[in-house]
Amino acid sequence: MNAALMFDDLDDATKHVVETSAPPPRPALRLAIPRSAPTPSNLEGVSDFDLDDIESWEKRSAATIPMASRTQQRTWPRMTLRDTGCELVVSVDLPGVAIEDVDVQVSAEVLTIRVRDTSGVPRDCTIVKKERITGALERTLKLLTRVKPESVQASMELGVLTILLGKARKSSRQMIAVRGG
Amino acid sequence: MSSPTNHIEPRVDIWENERTLFILAELPGVRLENMSLLLRSNGLELEAPRSDGTNLVYRRTLEVPRNLDGDSIDACLRAGLLRIKIPKQSYSPVRVAVTSTDRPTS
Numbered sequence: 001m002n003a004a005l006m007f008d009d010l011d012d013a014t015k016h017v018v019e020t021s022a023p024p025p026r027p028a029l030r031l032a033i034p035r036s037a038p039t040p041s042n043l044e045g046v047s048d049f050d051l052d053d054i055e056s057w058e059k060r061s062a063a064t065i066p067m068a069s070r071t072q073q074r075t076w077p078r079m080t081l082r083d084t085g086c087e088l089v090v091s092v093d094l095p096g097v098a099i100e101d102v103d104v105q106v107s108a109e110v111l112t113i114r115v116r117d118t119s120g121v122p123r124d125c126t127i128v129k130k131e132r133i134t135g136a137l138e139r140t141l142k143l144l145t146r147v148k149p150e151s152v153q154a155s156m157e158l159g160v161l162t163i164l165l166g167k168a169r170k171s172s173r174q175m176i177a178v179r180g181g
Numbered sequence: 182m183s184s185p186t187n188h189i190e191p192r193v194d195i196w197e198n199e200r201t202l203f204i205l206a207e208l209p210g211v212r213l214e215n216m217s218l219l220l221r222s223n224g225l226e227l228e229a230p231r232s233d234g235t236n237l238v239y240r241r242t243l244e245v246p247r248n249l250d251g252d253s254i255d256a257c258l259r260a261g262l263l264r265i266k267i268p269k270q271s272y273s274p275v276r277v278a279v280t281s282t283d284r285p286t287s
Contacts, residue, residue, distance in 0.1 A: 078209075080235075091233075093209040096262030121196055125203065128195035132207055159209035159261015160233060 077133055088145065088165040095159035096132075102161060106149045111141045111165065191227065191239040202249060202267045208239055209261035216258065218265070220251045225265070 078093040094102065094115060101116040119134030121127060143165070151166030196203040208216065208229050216229035225245050230238040248270050255266040 093207070093261070095207040095209040096205070096260055098260065122198070122203075124198045125196035126198070128197050128202075130194055131192040132194045132205065133192070134194075156260070158211060158232070159207075 076137060076139055087167055090163040092161040094161050099156045104154045104163060106152045108146050108149060109143050111143055114138045186236050186238055188238050188240045190241045200269055202245065202269060204265040206263040208263050210235060211261060213258050218256055220254065
């Protein structure tokens with residue numbers, strides 16, 4: 001087979017790769033991902049976190065969810081979390097991954113990101129160097145803050161997955177005024 | 182918010198067959214108009230800043246074999262993944278006539 005042709009057809013070819021780790025979906029919101037990126041509504045006072053911060057953030061959140069082992073975390077793509085005050089912004093680098101191969105699920109306190117296996121080397125090629133993280137990925141984050149699942153927006157642009165999670169309002173308990181009788 | 186620029190090496194996969202070298206370089210957040218790719222004598226030089234406010238610039242020089250056809254490089258950036266396809270030049274073996282300055286043996 002013509003090698004050039006195989007390279008061009010790679011995307012189509014890899015679509016047939018069977019999903020290797022697909023646990024049954026939980027009863028949570030499953031997002032359809034739009035192509036255009038939503039704009040974070042408030043970027044003032046934004047602090048950036050790198051992967052290490054996410055790890056400590058997960059520790060602080062006392063996650064009881066099956067956490068990725070440290071080995072798995074090292075093989076998870078670059079990911080950042082920002083807290084803009086009214087929402088959480090999660091960005092994950094997923095270069096070369098198509099929108100259809102990403103699945104985002106959100107419940108009030110848990111965010112799950114799954115990426116289907118998109119690896120694939122043309123049959124007549126030998127591997128000279130292999131650094132990219134390919135294969136099926138899954139990451140579950142327990143969120144420190146409650147979010148409104150219905151407010152969540154996710155988009156893919158330039159190979160970056162961005163998820164905006166609107167925070168749920170604080171408990172109204174504090175806001176009840178007590179009247180004297 | 183401005184923080185210093187960080188240069189990082191993009192992750193790459195390289196494959197080859199008899200006729201072609203394939204390079205896949207991960208450049209998430211990079212816009213086509215901002216990236217540069219040069220084939221130099223010491224290799225393929227890549228530089229690309231991210232456009233998403235992360236202050237990251239991808240920079241890497243990849244050593245590539247000498248027998249590549251630099252005029253026919255095909256590179257395409259899609260969804261943050263740069264796919265480079267370089268044909269190898271094919272040489273057919275040439276028989277070399279060997280001479281000698283030794284005195285003929287008597």
